[in-house]
Amino acid sequence: MIGSFSFACFICFSPKQTISFALRSTMVSFPTSSSSSPKLLFRQLFEKESSTYTYLLADFSHPDKPALLIDPVDKTVDRDLRLVKELGLKLIYAMNTHVHADHITGTGLIKGKAPGVKSVISKASGSKADVFVEPGDKIFFGNLFLEVRATPGHTLGCVTYVTGEGLDQPQPRMAFTGDALLIRGCGRTDFQGGSSEQLYKSVHSQIFTLPKDTLLYPAHDYKGFAVTTVAEEMLYNPRLTKDEETFKSIMENLNLPKPKMIDVAVPANRVCGLQDLECKAS
Numbered sequence: 001m002i003g004s005f006s007f008a009c010f011i012c013f014s015p016k017q018t019i020s021f022a023l024r025s026t027m028v029s030f031p032t033s034s035s036s037s038p039k040l041l042f043r044q045l046f047e048k049e050s051s052t053y054t055y056l057l058a059d060f061s062h063p064d065k066p067a068l069l070i071d072p073v074d075k076t077v078d079r080d081l082r083l084v085k086e087l088g089l090k091l092i093y094a095m096n097t098h099v100h101a102d103h104i105t106g107t108g109l110i111k112g113k114a115p116g117v118k119s120v121i122s123k124a125s126g127s128k129a130d131v132f133v134e135p136g137d138k139i140f141f142g143n144l145f146l147e148v149r150a151t152p153g154h155t156l157g158c159v160t161y162v163t164g165e166g167l168d169q170p171q172p173r174m175a176f177t178g179d180a181l182l183i184r185g186c187g188r189t190d191f192q193g194g195s196s197e198q199l200y201k202s203v204h205s206q207i208f209t210l211p212k213d214t215l216l217y218p219a220h221d222y223k224g225f226a227v228t229t230v231a232e233e234m235l236y237n238p239r240l241t242k243d244e245e246t247f248k249s250i251m252e253n254l255n256l257p258k259p260k261m262i263d264v265a266v267p268a269n270r271v272c273g274l275q276d277l278e279c280k281a282s
């Protein structure tokens, strides 16, 4: 099991000549000359009890340093907000990829501790939030943006957030896949409106069609991995490389125990993690 940690990078991108180096398993490009192009600040953060990854992204070259958190966990909200403060960022969104069944989201707590932050979830999730996103929507933070792609199957309302396309956006692209695609795996499809058929189709049409070098960041990892790519998963994912019928049979025979917190987490996460309080708009 990995302990709580974060690792980080700045990703600069511009049409100018770039140099590359390896950061763990991630290739990151830096321009060789200074530039006023948007600069992505990126942190991958870990919550060890549920093996959940939270992601912090910010436009560090914008005067306000606007930032967002993807899939924050209630237990690590104070750590995450401390980091946001230390880095001088202005947190504007606390987003979920879906209604989690194994932990309580930190979005409600964040709204209480950092007024002005807006919670975000897909409209299809049927949950409360300040902002409801749909496939094709763009979520701007400064001059950077995330695109919303529908990746149902683990739950009906699962979405993947993908960094924008274009020379003024991070290269390679990055996709935050929630529980749709895990590294060498995928989310289970046996509860919360899950469907192996939907998962297979949505991953193949919405994730595997991204450029092959797109970096894939899941909401969980149970084996010590941090990041993968479209190319890697299309070659080595032991479930999603199979034909659809074999995939369905694999998913029907996973026989995983129910997540320990499911009965508490799902109702709480439908109201931003605050089961007894309204998730009020700011």
Ligand SMILES: N[C@@H](CCC(=O)N[C@@H](CSS)C(=O)NCC(=O)O)C(=O)O
Residues within 6 Å of the ligand: 050, 100, 101, 102, 154, 179, 185, 186, 187, 188, 189, 220, 256, 257, 258, 259, 260, 261
């Ligand atoms: N043991 C954990 C739950 C583990 C689990 O079911 N993980 C989910 C994602 S969180 S709902 C999953 O989809 N796993 C797929 C797999 O192949 O492991 C707990 O009790 O919380």
